[in-house]
Every structure is written in structure tokens, then in C-alpha cells.
Amino acid sequence: MKNSTIIVPVAVAAILGIGYTVGRAQNNNTDSSSIAETSHVVGSYSGQSTDFTYAAENTVNCVVHIMTKYTPKTSSSSGQPNFGGNDIFEYFFGDRGGFQQLQPQPRSASGSGVILEKEGYIVTNNHVVEGADSITVVLNDKRSYVAKIVGTDPSTDLALIKVEADDLPAIKIGDSESLRVGEWVLAVGNPFNLTSTVTAGIVSAKARNINILSGDMKIESFIQTDAAVNPGNSGGALVNTKGELVGINAAIASQTGSYTGYSFAIPVTIMSKVVNDLKKYGVVQRALLGVMVQDITSELAKEKNLSVLDGAYVASVNDNSAAKDAGIEVGDVIVKVNGKAVKSVPEVQEQVSKFSPGNTINVTVLRKKKELTIPVVLKNQMGDTKIVKQAGVTDLGATFEVTSDADKQKYGISSGITVKSVTKDGKFAVNGIQPGFIILKANNQTVNSVDDLQKIVAACKKNNGQKYNEQALFISGLYKGKLTYYAVDLN
Numbered sequence: 001m002k003n004s005t006i007i008v009p010v011a012v013a014a015i016l017g018i019g020y021t022v023g024r025a026q027n028n029n030t031d032s033s034s035i036a037e038t039s040h041v042v043g044s045y046s047g048q049s050t051d052f053t054y055a056a057e058n059t060v061n062c063v064v065h066i067m068t069k070y071t072p073k074t075s076s077s078s079g080q081p082n083f084g085g086n087d088i089f090e091y092f093f094g095d096r097g098g099f100q101q102l103q104p105q106p107r108s109a110s111g112s113g114v115i116l117e118k119e120g121y122i123v124t125n126n127h128v129v130e131g132a133d134s135i136t137v138v139l140n141d142k143r144s145y146v147a148k149i150v151g152t153d154p155s156t157d158l159a160l161i162k163v164e165a166d167d168l169p170a171i172k173i174g175d176s177e178s179l180r181v182g183e184w185v186l187a188v189g190n191p192f193n194l195t196s197t198v199t200a201g202i203v204s205a206k207a208r209n210i211n212i213l214s215g216d217m218k219i220e221s222f223i224q225t226d227a228a229v230n231p232g233n234s235g236g237a238l239v240n241t242k243g244e245l246v247g248i249n250a251a252i253a254s255q256t257g258s259y260t261g262y263s264f265a266i267p268v269t270i271m272s273k274v275v276n277d278l279k280k281y282g283v284v285q286r287a288l289l290g291v292m293v294q295d296i297t298s299e300l301a302k303e304k305n306l307s308v309l310d311g312a313y314v315a316s317v318n319d320n321s322a323a324k325d326a327g328i329e330v331g332d333v334i335v336k337v338n339g340k341a342v343k344s345v346p347e348v349q350e351q352v353s354k355f356s357p358g359n360t361i362n363v364t365v366l367r368k369k370k371e372l373t374i375p376v377v378l379k380n381q382m383g384d385t386k387i388v389k390q391a392g393v394t395d396l397g398a399t400f401e402v403t404s405d406a407d408k409q410k411y412g413i414s415s416g417i418t419v420k421s422v423t424k425d426g427k428f429a430v431n432g433i434q435p436g437f438i439i440l441k442a443n444n445q446t447v448n449s450v451d452d453l454q455k456i457v458a459a460c461k462k463n464n465g466q467k468y469n470e471q472a473l474f475i476s477g478l479y480k481g482k483l484t485y486y487a488v489d490l491n
Helices: 053-057 087-093 268-281 298-304 322-326 345-352 405-411 450-459
Strands: 006-009 012-015 020-022 063-070 107-115 121-124 132-138 144-146 148-153 158-162 184-189 197-208 222-225 237-239 244-254 262-267 291-295 312-317 333-337 360-367 370-377 398-402 417-422 438-442 473-479 482-488
Touching: 053 184, 063 121, 107 184, 107 244, 121 268, 132 148, 148 268, 158 268, 184 222, 184 244, 197 262, 197 345, 222 244, 244 268, 262 268, 291 345, 312 322, 312 345, 322 370, 333 345, 398 450, 417 450, 438 450
Parallel strands: none
Antiparallel strands: 006 244, 012 020, 012 107, 063 107, 063 132, 107 121, 121 158, 132 144, 148 158, 184 197, 184 237, 197 222, 222 262, 237 244, 244 262, 291 312, 312 333, 333 360, 360 370, 398 417, 417 438, 438 473, 473 482
């Protein structure tokens, strides 16, 4: 499609070191005081908006190179024994085909990250670290660390990782809401593995929804710039001329897969709330209005007899939602959130995303051409204001570790996680799963890491957050080289 423009994340994967592929994004009143300010300041701010040296000098040391290793997750080259594609069927009827050894080539990928705290907390894109078997972080001064994932949020394409350090140069957090169209910004990252690359451009637009994320709760309100961004810039910094972080670079619009004039960054208003929640809870405490809204076009305004074109039209209101309880109605037009004017659906999403369930916000609507300000107590996705807890693999009564290279070679597999220990009367123990069992698949999904298993278990949660909607977690794997199946009752 020669004339098609595609939106792509900007991580870069090197396959056997000879080429690049573009990484894939999954499936779309906060206190930022916990994010430390910069520890290393060079020179002084000149006050000249076109002088980029100060911003560059105070940013390059705060942006890291992230390198990951992962195993491809495809049915034809999963690196696992071929189970015929249906673990649940084979659990009851047995393995029909035996082992068919498939050995995919290992892959590596690279991206960027931004140091938020000197103790080693680093923000990046979810698509940079998603599915990684290992994560290595390299600083601008060439120091190297192994990183662990603290938490991920595919709904915003953000992830928080951590390295064991206490003297890292942390970036200063700016204010993305104060950015103006036409203002100079710099993109700092590692495009095509060219470390510590700085490019400059202007803010081209704000609150862009480019439909790159998926899911019912995706939040897209990107900063659009013309600063050159390429594969490998994913997770890097977008800063203003003061060297303050205003966004996390995430995607480009391109016909070729490389930069052609458009790049997009996640604003720090969204980032700060997400990373603070991931650090504190391991999962984002997402506040929801509970409405379906749409941007206003001239056609919609004529059809609904609306007096404005700015704002977000309320097309439906969910039962048991914050909006329903507060009295927001179908046909209302949301024009302000906490006194800040909102002109589009992405702007409404961005403003609400700063808050947590239980917070009260003032939503100003136009109803029958009259302005009303309505206090709304926000709720979570379960319809209450309680803290959402991360469904953990600890629910299984076991601890895990990445399968050793020796065992992978011995059994002809390329991934999997090994049960390290089980607790007495835990779910694994009562089902006969013993230490040394290698988990290859759970609920028909390949397991390459503890994080993979964590997501599979979490996906089994019902909407009330307390019980599971699956009777069992179907697990297949190896114990002393023998293919074994288990059904673990999660309730």
C-alpha cells in the first residue's frame, strides 16, 4: 500500500544482528512528588528558547539504552513442544502427537528509558519490555545493569522497571499541560542503537488520538511533534528547552517504518500517575467516569441540536457508574474537568486519568444550552472506590524462576519457567505440582516469564476483582522430562 500511512511504535528489534523490525504495542490530581528531580545539573539555563545545549546536557545522562532478549511467541516457532494447539483438549484426552522439537532463533530488541529516581526507577514503553526474558539497561556513562519489571500498563503503553543502584542521574519532571503548539522540544533516545541521540522540533499538536493502543480502557492523548524519532527511540525523553521531561516518545506516523515528519509522545500528566501507581501498588488505580463519549462534528451538532463544537458528547451512561450516580445524562456535552476546558475526547481522558478512584472531580457540562457543574466521585472498573490489587502468582502458593539454560538444552526447549518451591496446602501443592516442574503453557498461552504467568492469572479475574471466571488454570509442562498436565482450581 504505497500511499498508506501507518502508526508504529518505535522500538527496534535486531534479528540475529542483521536487521530491524518494528516492535508492537499491546492490543490504548496526582502527586508527582515521589518522582525525584535531576541529581546532576550542568551549566545554567540561558532563558533562550532556541538554545538547546542546556536541555541536551541535562538530559542525555538521564536517558538509558534498554536491550532485551525474548523468545518469539508464534504457534509455528514457539520453541515449545508441539501440543497440537489445544492444551485443554489434551489435558483430558492426552498428547496425540508427542514432541515436535522446534528451535526458533533467539531475538533481541532495543529501546530507550528515562531515569525518574536516583534509586534506579526507570520509565519506558510497555512495548519495549513486553515479553522480555531479560532486560539490560546501559547508561550514557556505559555502566550496565540488569533490570526487573515493577509493573506495566498496556492501556497507556507505559512500563516501570528498576535496576539496583542508588546514584543515578534522575531527570526533572516538567508540565506537559503548559506546553504550547509551536514550542521547541527535544527528543532524546537511542535510534537504531545510536546511543544518546538528540533531535529537535516543535510541538505540532496536542491531545492526539492515533488509535495505536487497544482495549476498552486505552488512553490516548499524545503530544505530536516534528522532532525526528526512529526505531529505538521508544521510551525515550521528550523535553522542553529547560531540560524538563514533558513526554515519553512512543510512536511515529510513517509510510516506511522510519521517521517521515510525525512523532508522538505520552504526556507526563499521564505518565506520572501511571508510574506512581505501578511503584506503590503494582497496578494502575484507574478512575473511570463510566460514560461513552464522542467528539463533536458539525453533523453531530446539527443532529443533536448542540450549540458548541468543542467538548465531548455523552452518548451513553453506564449503570452503577460514577457519572450515573452524579446525574450526568445522555446528551450532555462535557466542556470542563475541574475548571479546565476540554475540547475533545482525548482531553477528557487525559484529565480524568490524573485521578484515582474515590477522588471527587467537578465536571462541567452543557445541558439544553445551560452550563452545569456536577461533582463526581470517581469509581474503578469494578464499580467501587476500593484499591485494586494485583492478582499475583502468589495466589498459586509457589515461587518461580526462569528455566536454566542447562535444562532448556537438556529438554530441547527454548523458554518456560521452573517451579522453585511450593507452600504447604497451596494450590500447586494440593494439585501435586512439585518443585522442578517446568511450566510451558497456561490456558493455551506460552509462558516465557513469571510476568507472563502473572498476566494469565490476572486475566482470569472476574469484574468484581475477588473471584475468578475460570474454573481452572490449565497448565502444561515438563516434570523430569515427562509431559504433564494440571488443572488448578483458582477459587
